Amino acid sequence: MNNGSYSRLQQVLSKGDFAVTAECGPPRGTDAGIIQKKCSLLKDCVDAVNVTDNQTAIVRMSSIAACVHLLQNGIEPVMQMVTRDRNRIALQSDIMGAFSLGITNILCLTGDHQSFGSQPDALNVFDIDSMNLIHALRDMRDSGTDMSGYKLSEPPKMFIGAAANPFADPFEYRVLRLAKKIDAGVDFIQTQCVYNTKRFWEWIKMARDEGLAEKVHIIAGVTPLKSAAMAKYMAGKVAGMDVPDEIIKRMEGVPKKKAAEEGIKICLETISFLREISDVHGVHIMAIEWEEKVQEIVEAAGLLPRPQLT
Amino acid sequence: MIVGEQKTIAEIKEIIAPYSRVLVLGCGTCVKTCFAGGEDEVATLTSALRLAYNKDAKQISLEEFTVERQCEDEFIQEASAAISRNDAVLSLACGAGVQAIAKRFYKVPVLPGVNTTFIGMLEKHGLFTEECLGCGDCKLAVFGGICPIARCSKKLLNGPCGGSQNGTCEVDPETECAWQIIIERLTSLKQLDNLKKYIAPKDWRSSNAGGPRKLVREDHII
Ligand code: SF4
Ligand code: SF4
DSSP states (O other), rough: OOOOOOOOOHHHHHHHOOEEEEEEEOOOOSOOOHHHHHHHTTTTTTTTEEEEESSGGGSOHHHHHHHHHHHHHHHOOEEEEEESSSHHHHHHHHHHHHHHHOOOEEEOOOOOOGGSSSTTOOOOSSOOOOOOOHHHHHHHIIIBBBBBBOSSOOOOOOOEEEEEEETTTSSSHHHHHHHHHHHHTTEEEEEEEEOOOOHHHHHHHHEEEEEEGGEEEEEEOOOOOOOOOHHHHHHHHSSOOOOHHHHHHHHTOOOOOGGGHHHHHHHHHHHHHHHHHEEEEEEEEEOOOOOGGGHHHHHHHHHHHHOOOO | EEHHHHHHHHHHHHHHOOOOOOEEEEEESSSHHHHSSSSSHHHHHHHHHHOOOOOOOOOOEEEEEEEEEETTTHHHHHGHHHHHTEEEEEEOOOHHHHHHHHOOOOSOEEEEEEEEEEEEEEEETTTEEEEEOOEEEEEEETTTTTOOHSSTTTOSSSSTTTTTTTEETTTTTEEEHHHHHHHHHHTTTTGGGGSSOOOOOOGHHHHHHSSSSOOOOGOOOO
């Protein structure tokens, strides 16, 4: 774990504060006003905001450009970067460009397969995987060299993140993969949405037993459910998602009008469960197209105001 | 073997439409084994086409011929008389076979009748699966004999993605997750430690990314 101070998010985490991050999906078009609106909803209630990179392989405004819009609106971005669409040449070039524009957090991902997206007829790249990308970033930052070993002038100094899915199979291998990401140079981990708290706990315990939890900042993901239908959709259709039956039953058990309220209640219960775990250093609230609820959730969770850094 | 699948009658009719004398040329090697372009398939396709043309009241002459291996000049020669009797060749070989004909008979239009799909195996009757991408630098020793380049939808070399669930790939519930199989196999071989090692970015130069490849065997040059 690197203790430099590259970003606000890193400072919050290294001070030992419980970090709060949110998510912003760029628009399917060029309207920066949409991002500004999301920014006004998220500003001051989170420490940083993830900007997705053509998430679920649907073509959107580029992550880098949207990150710059966030910066202009006073929000620190976490730039997501997938290896699906760019080869190593383009990835490194975009990383340098992003840093030159003031982007200091990055989340390295492989990305959803293009067959899920709006243009399944596209060719994918997958020249390198997310593990290789983490490694490349660490080398760029700490050794100042690109993937060919070339010494860069002013290398990018970024706080390096990656994703982990405690709910995917094969379960036993998940911790081994986390260890590999840490060795490759990851500073923070954002997890898949937690609904199955039991399984999440088992994963944390395994990570702790392997001595991994102390080597990385784990930020647990949550997504408030809007309806029973959404719960069922996530359980059945979203790759790598684990929504237990009892959560679906809870969502079904309330009248439709009250479902959103129940979803937020579940989300708050999950956050308090996560805060009890000393190895969880923050929460990542993915309120997809529901950004207006983030402030309410953070406030109700007792996580406001966010720490002021000097 | 190379696995391929015959094109639909409709597409074949469309591509041979400009010609009135067509040689349907089969290959007795890979495409025979996968029931796409051997002697039997040549016969079945030709009768199906004749039937279709009878219905359309169209006159087209179709001749059948099959060589042992269409990707080798020595065998192709056997078809030269038949080729010269026709205005076009509908080849039921893989892409290499089609191009071998094109190279040898450069004045004759050669049309593909098969979609060449992958290097694979016959997993069970009626099921062929892709196993190798011909990357030119085989690393199966590390992965317990299961290829993550050909069989993982994202070509991941450092472990499964977050979408692997119940042994199936996130891309298609009918497809096994290659990484699930790699992990199971390495576990049973007691070689799971292979996966702890970081695997550096692949050098794709040995693959098709390095441009069309050639293999020179000095010892076989005469
Ligand atoms: S590693 Fe390369 S050569 Fe070996 S099976 Fe996979 S694609 Fe084929
Ligand atoms: S689910 Fe398995 S096979 Fe499919 S992309 Fe992920 S790791 Fe590869």
